[in-house]
Amino acid sequence: MAEPVAVADHLARVLAGVEPLSTHKLKLLDALGHPVAEDVVAPIALPRFDNSAMDGYAVQFRDVSDARHDRPIHLPVVAEFGAGPTTSHVLEAGTAVKIMTGAPIPIGCDAVVPYEWTDRGSDEVLISQPPTRGQNIRRAGDDVEEGEVVVSAGTVLGPRQIGLLAAVGRAEVLTRPRPRVVVISTGSELRDPGEALEPGTIFDANSFLLAAAVRAAGGIAYRVGAVSDDSRSFAEALEDELTRADLVITSGGISEGDFDVVKEALRGDLWFGKLAMQPGKPQGFGLFGAQRTPVITLPGNPVSSYVSFRVFVVPAIRKLLGRTPFEQPLRSATLSHGLTSSPGRQQYVRAFCESSVVTPVGGSGSHLLGDLATSNALIVVPAETTSLAPGDPVSVLMLDEEF
Incomplete structure (x- = not known):
């Protein structure tokens, strides 16, 4: 029997089979929510020229440095500048410009x-308090220097980045599209929420869980729903979806049972095997169809499926988007309660993390979706660690944290 594959090795296999999507240009507002596919360099400085930070009077400091409330300085006002196109003006000593x-x-x-x-004053101004030298002047380049990278490749454009790009004169930007991710669940027992449940049937949580997770990761989700435990039906459903898929993820049908239709239908095209992880032991990956579309097959239990999604699918989606890092950085925390872990398997423990203290949530069963819903983190226990005590430092994967 083959040794279980390490989590890092399977992730490397997945990422090696995924390439960033092709780039295209979008108008600035249309690019909202898309990742930039280039380092955007400012062609101009911000501010572009020295300008006033206040409504007031432009002066030479030496003319007003001695101004006091009881000894105000009087200066003639020789011009008035408003924001907008203007000609250059030389300020002579002993004068002021309303600005x-x-x-x-x-x-x-x-x-x-x-x-x-x-x-x-309009013709003459009385100044009763002195400024400091340089006060209320915004210098050219104080914010952004010409030639500076203002948005790095891989950055997802939000309103603030859109505003910055507009400020430096970019009307469009090179981006990548959101990847189209097809989500297929397998199981003759599955029914859509809202349908009637017959004896022995359950609602299909996985396809909704995974489709929502795809959207949260930046992809466009196409939820196919449940396919019956028939390899021909699954193969037909997969073929039908490939035309609109940059990535396919399936849940269920990849273990050792008699009705593991995903493995049966794709055995010659994809790699299937066991990983040294818990939950999420059975996994599969490969390129399928004429377009060599990446297919990631996940286990059927909801917790196993979601944990596997976070570990393998999120990095794949980020690579399709051209976002780095692909893998979410782990956070350090202190364990509130002790726990044990199976030897030889990297364990992902549902937990709640607050103020750098992390508490395990619920049991270890991979069907316990309620515990997953109340968690905001996964404690990552290395394969060689079998027990941890209260107060021990641990690595944590935050589930609701953007990166």
């Missing part, structure tokens, strides 16, 4: 006196 927020700073100006420190 609005965002307006270009006149040449020779080294401070802006805010309205509140003046009488807001």
